[in-house]
Amino acid sequence: MHFRLNGQTADVDAEPTEPLLDVVRRAGCTGPKEGCWIGVCGACTVIVDGLPVSACLYLAGMAEDADVWTVEGLTADDPALVDAFADAAALQCGFCTPGQVTTAWWVAHRPDVDGGPGGARSPGGAGGPGGDPDVAALMAGNLCRCTGYQAIRAAVETYRAGH
Amino acid sequence: MSTVVHPSDVRVDAVRKIVGAEEYAGDVSLEGMVHACIVRSSERHARIEAVDTSAALTIDGVLRVVTAGDLDCALYGRIVRDIPVLAVDKVRYLGEPVAAVVATTRRLAELGAAAVVVEYGPLPAVVTADAALEPDAPLVHEAPWEYARAVVSPDDPPNLQSRAARGTRQEAEAALAGAAHVVDETYVTPAGHQGYLEPQCCVARWNAEAGSLELWIPNKTPYRLVEQLAACLGRPAASIELHPVAIGGDFGGKGSPMAGPLCAELSRLVGRPVRLALRYAEDLAATNPRHPTSIRVRMGCDTGGRLVGLVVDAQVDGGAYAGYKPMPEVSLRGIGHAASSYRVDAAYVESRIAYTNTVPKGHARAPGSPQITFAVESALDELALRSGLSPWEIRRRNVLRTGETGHEGVRYAEHRAAEVLERAERSIRPATAPAGTRHGLGIALYDRPTGLGYTSLRLTARADGDLDVGVAVPDTGTGSHTVVREVLAGALALDPACLHVRHLPTGALPGDQGVGGSRVTATLSSAALLAAERWQARGGEDSIVVELRGEAEEPITSYCAQVAQVAVDPTTGELTLLDLLTVVDVGTVVHPASHQSQVDGGATMGIGFALYEDLELDDGQVWASNLGEFKLPSVRDLPSLQTEVLEGGKGVGPANVKSIGELVNPPVAAAIANAVFAATGVRLRRVPLRAEDLWEALYPATAAAPGRPAVPAAAAAGPAPGGSSEQP
Ligand code: FES
Ligand code: FES
Numbered sequence: 001m002h003f004r005l006n007g008q009t010a011d012v013d014a015e016p017t018e019p020l021l022d023v024v025r026r027a028g029c030t031g032p033k034e035g036c037w038i039g040v041c042g043a044c045t046v047i048v049d050g051l052p053v054s055a056c057l058y059l060a061g062m063a064e065d066a067d068v069w070t071v072e073g074l075t076a077d078d079p080a081l082v083d084a085f086a087d088a089a090a091l092q093c094g095f096c097t098p099g100q101v102t103t104a105w106w107v108a109h110r111p112d113v114d115g116g117p118g119g120a121r122s123p124g125g126a127g128g129p130g131g132d133p134d135v136a137a138l139m140a141g142n143l144c145r146c147t148g149y150q151a152i153r154a155a156v157e158t159y160r161a162g163h
Numbered sequence: 164m165s166t167v168v169h170p171s172d173v174r175v176d177a178v179r180k181i182v183g184a185e186e187y188a189g190d191v192s193l194e195g196m197v198h199a200c201i202v203r204s205s206e207r208h209a210r211i212e213a214v215d216t217s218a219a220l221t222i223d224g225v226l227r228v229v230t231a232g233d234l235d236c237a238l239y240g241r242i243v244r245d246i247p248v249l250a251v252d253k254v255r256y257l258g259e260p261v262a263a264v265v266a267t268t269r270r271l272a273e274l275g276a277a278a279v280v281v282e283y284g285p286l287p288a289v290v291t292a293d294a295a296l297e298p299d300a301p302l303v304h305e306a307p308w309e310y311a312r313a314v315v316s317p318d319d320p321p322n323l324q325s326r327a328a329r330g331t332r333q334e335a336e337a338a339l340a341g342a343a344h345v346v347d348e349t350y351v352t353p354a355g356h357q358g359y360l361e362p363q364c365c366v367a368r369w370n371a372e373a374g375s376l377e378l379w380i381p382n383k384t385p386y387r388l389v390e391q392l393a394a395c396l397g398r399p400a401a402s403i404e405l406h407p408v409a410i411g412g413d414f415g416g417k418g419s420p421m422a423g424p425l426c427a428e429l430s431r432l433v434g435r436p437v438r439l440a441l442r443y444a445e446d447l448a449a450t451n452p453r454h455p456t457s458i459r460v461r462m463g464c465d466t467g468g469r470l471v472g473l474v475v476d477a478q479v480d481g482g483a484y485a486g487y488k489p490m491p492e493v494s495l496r497g498i499g500h501a502a503s504s505y506r507v508d509a510a511y512v513e514s515r516i517a518y519t520n521t522v523p524k525g526h527a528r529a530p531g532s533p534q535i536t537f538a539v540e541s542a543l544d545e546l547a548l549r550s551g552l553s554p555w556e557i558r559r560r561n562v563l564r565t566g567e568t569g570h571e572g573v574r575y576a577e578h579r580a581a582e583v584l585e586r587a588e589r590s591i592r593p594a595t596a597p598a599g600t601r602h603g604l605g606i607a608l609y610d611r612p613t614g615l616g617y618t619s620l621r622l623t624a625r626a627d628g629d630l631d632v633g634v635a636v637p638d639t640g641t642g643s644h645t646v647v648r649e650v651l652a653g654a655l656a657l658d659p660a661c662l663h664v665r666h667l668p669t670g671a672l673p674g675d676q677g678v679g680g681s682r683v684t685a686t687l688s689s690a691a692l693l694a695a696e697r698w699q700a701r702g703g704e705d706s707i708v709v710e711l712r713g714e715a716e717e718p719i720t721s722y723c724a725q726v727a728q729v730a731v732d733p734t735t736g737e738l739t740l741l742d743l744l745t746v747v748d749v750g751t752v753v754h755p756a757s758h759q760s761q762v763d764g765g766a767t768m769g770i771g772f773a774l775y776e777d778l779e780l781d782d783g784q785v786w787a788s789n790l791g792e793f794k795l796p797s798v799r800d801l802p803s804l805q806t807e808v809l810e811g812g813k814g815v816g817p818a819n820v821k822s823i824g825e826l827v828n829p830p831v832a833a834a835i836a837n838a839v840f841a842a843t844g845v846r847l848r849r850v851p852l853r854a855e856d857l858w859e860a861l862y863p864a865t866a867a868a869p870g871r872p873a874v875p876a877a878a879a880a881g882p883a884p885g886g887s888s889e890q891p
Contacts, residue, residue, distance in 0.1 A: 018270075030190040031183020033411070035360040036443045036790035043360055071183035086177040089756035092764065093640030094180030095361045095411030101181055140799040143790070145358045145412050146640050148763025149798040151756070 003066050005029065006073025016061025020046065020053075023060045024070055031071035031098040035143075042142035045099035046070050052106045052141075071098035074105045081105060084159035085152075092146030100142050104156045107138045108163040135160070174645045174757065175664050176409075176638065188364040188408045191379045193436040196366070197226060199429050200272035201439075202262035202279045203449060204254035207290065207783045208301070208520040209283035211252060211261065219264055219278040224271040227433050228279060230262045234428050239395035239420055240486025241387070242493050243324075244311040245304065246523070248395070248424045253286065255303055255483035256522050257784050258449030263425060265433050269440070288520040290783030292457065292478040295322040295517040303483060303518035313485075314493045322518040324481040327494035328511070330570060335511035338472030342463025344549040345472075350460065350538035351849040353777040354480070354785075355453040356446070357527050358768070358795045361411020363450055364440040365422035369430040376403045376427055381410040383417050383639050384489075384677025385669050395424050407666040413639035414768070415526035418679065419451050419487045447793055448785040451487040451525025452778055454495060454516070455480045458538040462502075468552045470507045470561045473570070477514035477535070480521060480780075487525035489679070497531025497829070502539050503569050504580050504610045504722065505561040510570035521783050526679070528765075529611065529825035533772050533832060537850055540607040540833030545846065554606050554837060558584055562608070573612070576717040576813050579748045580608060583809055587724040587746045590807045594741035596730035602741075603842025605727050607833035612720045613815050613822040615713020616676040616686040620647070620694045621667070624705040630657070633667040635675035636683065641824055642757030643683045649753050650688045650818055654695035673710050681822030686713055688753060688818035719814060721821040722748040725766075727834035728802075731842045736858030739802075740770065740835060746807040750814025750821045761823045762806050769831025771796045774851050 001014045005027055014023045021032055021044045032055055035043035039054040046055045047069040048062075075082050081101060084090075091097045135156045136149075144152060179185045216228035231249040238244045250261050264275035287301040294300060303322050308315050315323050339345055366379040376398065382388045385405045393400040410417050426439040441450070461474040477498050485493055498514040514531075547557040562580035563569050587606065596602035621633035632651060638644040644664045652659040676686075690711035697707050726744040731737070745766050752758045775794040779786035787793035814820045832850050840846050845860040 029183070033187070033361070034189065034440075035362070038443075038789050038791060040790040041360055071181075075182040082178060082181050085181045086173045089174055089177070089642075089760060091174070091177065091180050091640075092642070092757075092760055093359070093361070093410060093412045094176065094185050095187065095359075095409075097180045098183040101183075136798045136801075140797045143360065143795050143797055145360055145414070145768070145795060146764045147760050148765070148767035148804065149801060150763045150804060151760055153798060 014060045020058040021055035029070040042099040045102045084155040088151045088155035090151040090155035096144045108160040191366045196436040198269040198272045199439040200276040201260045202276045204259040206283045208286040208288035213282040215280040219275040224267040225275040227265045241489040243485040246484045246486040292480040292517040295519045324485040324516040325493035328513040330511035332511045334509040338509035339463045343466040345463040346545045347461045352534040354455040354780045355776045357414035357416030359412025362441040362446045363421045365426040366438045367426040367430040368436040386674045405669045410639045414528040453527035454524040456534040460542040468550045473510040475501045475512040479516040481516040482523035484523035495531030532829040536829040537832040544837045575720045583722040583724045594728040600730035601842040603838040605834045605837025607830035609830040610722045616682045618675045619672040619710045621708045629661040632664045635672040650691040681825045685815040689816040723826045725830045725834040727838040729838040736854040744805045750812045750819040765827030769828035773832035773835045
């Protein structure tokens with residue numbers, strides 16, 4: 001299959017029905033992790049055409065020609081994203097962290113708060129119709145067993161405020 | 164020696180974890196590596212009559228199907244060695260490994276495993292501790308006393324794994340007989356998974372020529388795992404090396420050998436490196452979850468509310484094997500600490516752990532403590548009600564004061580229970596319950612001792628003038644490697660950026676006891692101070708190794724009080740946690756951000772135990788078989804979390820630290836249950852606390868009938884907060 005991975009052209013051998021997670025990990029981006037394997041925990045989150053997806057459920061064939069970003073690419077030239085998590089000590093074991101960082105990037109860069117694709121008030125958007133696009137609502141798809149979320153929330157707020 | 168604290172320092176592992184560069188076992192890829200998948204039992208208890216591997220072997224890419232007969236190893240276990248690497252002759256729980264398929268890819272290994280056909284001859288099963296301990300119960304093991312290091316004998320009840328008791332039953336019973344008020348209730352807690360996000364995983368490479376075995380496995384007790392593997396595989400410990408990998412969450416679940424012995428055997432059999440990674444569903448169904456308990460508490464006080472007697476009988480479901488429990492007496496220590504915060508004239512505490520045909524249980528954050536604290540701290544509120552005291556007052560009258568000794572007979576350096584309670588009471592910020600709901604507030608108290616363990620550490624000067632710090636123990640996420648850096652930087656008056664902390668492979672250092680018992684910060688900080696001393700006094704060497712075998716001068720314990728505020732919708736029983744206040748008793752906090760993260764994470768895990776997490780093991784099968792069914796709290800499920808840190812405690816060792824990792828999760832459930840009672844007059848004695856149970860208690864007459872009932876007077880009026888009315 002053919003797609004763009006972290007800004008580079010990627011041509012890889014992949015079955016259209018295999019999870020995108022396996023494909024990006026085989027391509028060397030092992031930041032996204034396999035946790036629940038059913039779209040609940042968010043450890044596998046990657047950005048496909050501007051939207052966060054659970055790469056464990058997202059079929060590789062659906063990402064044909066897409067623009068895919070993983071935590072490696074998102075943090076490569078964004079020291080503010082790295083610092084926000086590091087300064088807040090927003091991690092412990094780190095297994096959820098790539099997914100948290102990826103969703104945090106989307107929280108700050110989301111196309112339209114009010115109703116654009118993935119916007120908090122779009123149909124099925126994180127906040128629901130008229131919902132409050134607060135960080136907890138936007139980050140609820142990323143589980144963390146270690147930190148109790150307080151530091152992650154602070155990190156995401158700091159990073160978003162800088163945008 | 165004083166400790167300089169650098170509160171703003173970034174964790175040593177922060178950046179590599181944030182950018183996705185940290186290496187976990189599942190990220191390790193070796194030349195020629197192949198993949199394995201386990202064939203698991205579909206029966207609770209059955210003879211294995213035949214295993215047909217022929218269909219699996221026709222799949223292109225399947226290299227080998229392995230059953231017990233192919234293995235060349237003994238049973239394994241942390242203390243009791245009773246776990247077969249693959250089931251021999253019979254299966255004892257649903258999900259038990261029966262065979263393994265090795266293939267060139269994980270997908271092919273999974274296809275191969277699905278194609279293996281096992282024929283079973285079903286046997287009668289026992290799936291609860293109560294049933295298992297009946298005199299004529301079916302036997303899970305024919306002769307459990309014959310296992311290496313077993314703690315039972317042929318005279319014990321048939322399915323006993325272990326029994327632990329403290330105190331004298333007659334004395335405690337006599338004290339209860341003379342009490343003015345007595346509570347006699349039974350509290351029930353479910354099996355629960357630790358919820359670490361990284362499924363169990365292992366990569367093994369067996370080198371036949373060198374006779375060596377290397378493993379990459381997320382295990383928090385690497386030196387002990389080497390011993391366990393050596394015993395199981397019949398090889399010298401010196402031929403086994405564990406490489407450091409990050410651990411994607413532990414909470415007690417990453418202390419057992421788990422995927423290690425099987426993965427090692429598979430690598431030997433196929434002559435290639437093998438990765439054995441579990442899917443999360445396998446992890447939930449068949450690793451080493453928290454023990455379910457049924458705990459009968461009888462507690463009595465005199466007319467002044469003074470505790471005179473306590474009898475605790477805990478029945479614990481240990482599952483099919485005892486080998487995942489690491490304590491020499493194979494018990495859950497937390498249960499023995501029942502009511503350890505209080506003065507009780509006569510106490511007797513007994514726990515019996517049973518073999519059952521269910522997934523074998525292991526350690527989970529503060530083993531036994533969330534269960535016993537839910538029971539005892541709920542019972543104490545029930546006793547307060549009977550003796551006309553407030554929940555605060557009965558605790559104030561009974562908490563241990565410095566100089567006193569509880570029923571465990573340990574004389575701790577200090578007891579800060581009264582101060583912790585006082586700070587909790589003063590720090591409450593009343594939360595507002597939504598219109599139409601009832602507000603309730605509940606308190607619970609807990610204490611946990613801190614000790615010192617064994618570890619070793621290496622300091623090496625680098626060419627650039629910085630110091631390499633080699634540690635023997637993995638950082639399970641708690642920030643322990645950062646603690647080493649902070650303490651060394653303080654003691655050596657160095658910029659923390661000049662210290663490079665690395666976890667070394669086994670064999671590089673003399674040894675380590677492993678992570679557990681909330682002793683890591685105390686042990687590592689003491690070891691770091693010792694290393695700093697030796698470093699400053701060294702001669703010409705540019706590398707030193709220190710070993711710390713810790714003995715605390717005085718026993719130390721720490722207290723935690725929690726206050727929960729809830730809102731209950733009296734029409735539906737829906738329960739909302741509005742606020743959770745945690746007060747912790749600390750010595751010196753070495754790295755405040757990591758400390759706070761332990762408090763927040765512990766409180767959140769306690770909330771999960773109280774409100775959501777249940778493997779639903781009722782008939783011996785884990786029904787909550789994925790992370791959608793076994794619900795961990797998300798950021799949206801949390802109330803406002805407040806923390807109060809009571810400084811100035813006396814801690815362990817020269818670094819003066821107390822425990823935190825397992826201090827905060829145990830009291831949460833009782834605090835919430837007590838708040839629910841204050842709001843509704845309903846006493847829930849089973850976790851998770853569910854709206855359904857609350858609704859059924861509120862509407863006993865209509866609970867069986869469908870339809871939406873009117874709000875009964877008792878629920879609409881409710882008792883005053885603090886719980887001053889009897890149950891409806
Ligand atoms: S692994 Fe994809 S959401 Fe959990
Ligand atoms: S840091 Fe461990 S799961 Fe989030």
